[in-house]
Amino acid sequence: MDESWDPSTRSLDRRSFLGAAGLGLCAGSLAASRAAGGSDPGPLPCPLEAWRKGPVVLGREGGPGDGWVQNFTCAAEPGEGGRWRIWYSLTDPKSRYNIAVAEGVPGERMERRIAVLSTGDPQDASFAIGNLPAGWNPVQPVYLRLPDGRHRLYFWAHGPQVGRYLAAESDDGRRFRVLDPDRPCLYHLNDRAVGGEAAVAAGLVGQARKVAVLAKGESAVPARLISNDVVDVYPLPGGGYEMYSVGLIEVPKDDPRYIAHDNAPGWVRVIDRRTSEDGLEWSEPRRVLIPDEHDPVDQQFYYLSVTRTDRGLVGMLGHYRVQAQTMDLEWCFSQDGLNWERPLRRAWIPRGKPGEPDSFGIYAPQSLVQHEGRWWLFYTGVNSSHNGKEAHDEPGSVVMAASCESIWA
Numbered sequence: 001m002d003e004s005w006d007p008s009t010r011s012l013d014r015r016s017f018l019g020a021a022g023l024g025l026c027a028g029s030l031a032a033s034r035a036a037g038g039s040d041p042g043p044l045p046c047p048l049e050a051w052r053k054g055p056v057v058l059g060r061e062g063g064p065g066d067g068w069v070q071n072f073t074c075a076a077e078p079g080e081g082g083r084w085r086i087w088y089s090l091t092d093p094k095s096r097y098n099i100a101v102a103e104g105v106p107g108e109r110m111e112r113r114i115a116v117l118s119t120g121d122p123q124d125a126s127f128a129i130g131n132l133p134a135g136w137n138p139v140q141p142v143y144l145r146l147p148d149g150r151h152r153l154y155f156w157a158h159g160p161q162v163g164r165y166l167a168a169e170s171d172d173g174r175r176f177r178v179l180d181p182d183r184p185c186l187y188h189l190n191d192r193a194v195g196g197e198a199a200v201a202a203g204l205v206g207q208a209r210k211v212a213v214l215a216k217g218e219s220a221v222p223a224r225l226i227s228n229d230v231v232d233v234y235p236l237p238g239g240g241y242e243m244y245s246v247g248l249i250e251v252p253k254d255d256p257r258y259i260a261h262d263n264a265p266g267w268v269r270v271i272d273r274r275t276s277e278d279g280l281e282w283s284e285p286r287r288v289l290i291p292d293e294h295d296p297v298d299q300q301f302y303y304l305s306v307t308r309t310d311r312g313l314v315g316m317l318g319h320y321r322v323q324a325q326t327m328d329l330e331w332c333f334s335q336d337g338l339n340w341e342r343p344l345r346r347a348w349i350p351r352g353k354p355g356e357p358d359s360f361g362i363y364a365p366q367s368l369v370q371h372e373g374r375w376w377l378f379y380t381g382v383n384s385s386h387n388g389k390e391a392h393d394e395p396g397s398v399v400m401a402a403s404c405e406s407i408w409a
Helices: 014-019 027-037 196-201
Strands: 052-058 076-078 084-090 098-104 111-114 128-130 137-145 151-159 162-170 175-178 186-188 231-235 241-250 267-276 286-289 299-309 312-321 326-334 361-363 369-371 374-382 397-404
Touching: 052 084, 076 369, 076 374, 084 137, 137 231, 151 231, 231 299, 241 299, 286 299
Parallel strands: 098 137, 128 175, 267 299, 326 361
Antiparallel strands: 052 397, 076 084, 084 098, 098 111, 137 151, 151 162, 162 175, 162 186, 231 241, 241 267, 267 286, 299 312, 312 326, 361 374, 369 374, 374 397
16 A cells, blocks of 8 residues: 555454444535535535444454455455455565455455465466466455456556556456566556656656666556556446556655655655556546645545446545545545546545554545445555554554445435
């Protein structure tokens, strides 16, 4: 969940899982926030007190591959009998990244399948990824079912001087093969193949002296594919795909938006949108969300997760306050994916108090899920600051749950 290059579930009572309550936002505050936007925001969200927050769904105790876990950008798929399939990442700072799937009833112990990685064909395992170069570690998976019935995974692969957003496909939903590590969907600015000319063309003038290092078979990186390291991908109703990723704006040290204690000082994170016919070759980015005059000077946007509804697109916007190093989930709304209204400009889901696992930050999954009369949100909670310099108790990240009867006011 940051730009650095550092590479079992407790048995819980389901009644307490379903009964925990959230905090409130008064109608006057909502009206004031709405007025600050200066335009009609369309449908408004339910208040904070409508959410029922549950305890940890996937955490640090028991089961293989435990440590820091996150479902940031990941899908949650409902099943029968209260069961869910939750895609997630292993992100312990002291070990290699990887991705995994958990299945079971939230609030009970869940079966976990961690990806078996290989440089050749995917291995015959319950979950495997092949054609992934040695030392490249996957994280932040996005799972899609393709129109022809096949399965696709997108994920960031981090390795020595490598940061690439890859696509892998599978016929059986278990064994995925990376399509082409040398032709990714996106490149992180720090990837070895990104040169200064492309960086400048992307508006990142401070990287003008960066020298591209191309391995055999690699091509020069086009400016349109340079990104930061958070991406969500969605199918479009009429065919094709859309992608929301994080772009970067440079600011000098004398700019009030330059905050030295951030883990990426000198960069302001904003949201870009791209489209694609096949989900592999992507368009030029279009900038769709930038902090404006109604926002605090330290406001940045860390992610945008989208849920398509019969009223329009509900966005869960990464509301990053850089000075305090906190991450909140902010409601936004759009009819076309290009023009977004932000009536709240504050948290839509309450963070926990100090000592609770989501006290410093909430990171959104791929989307909200409407299931059996409720809206469900499985999210990543963290109890440490984004730069890792402060924490409430021992630092960690876990997957938590919240639900409400309606997401609308």
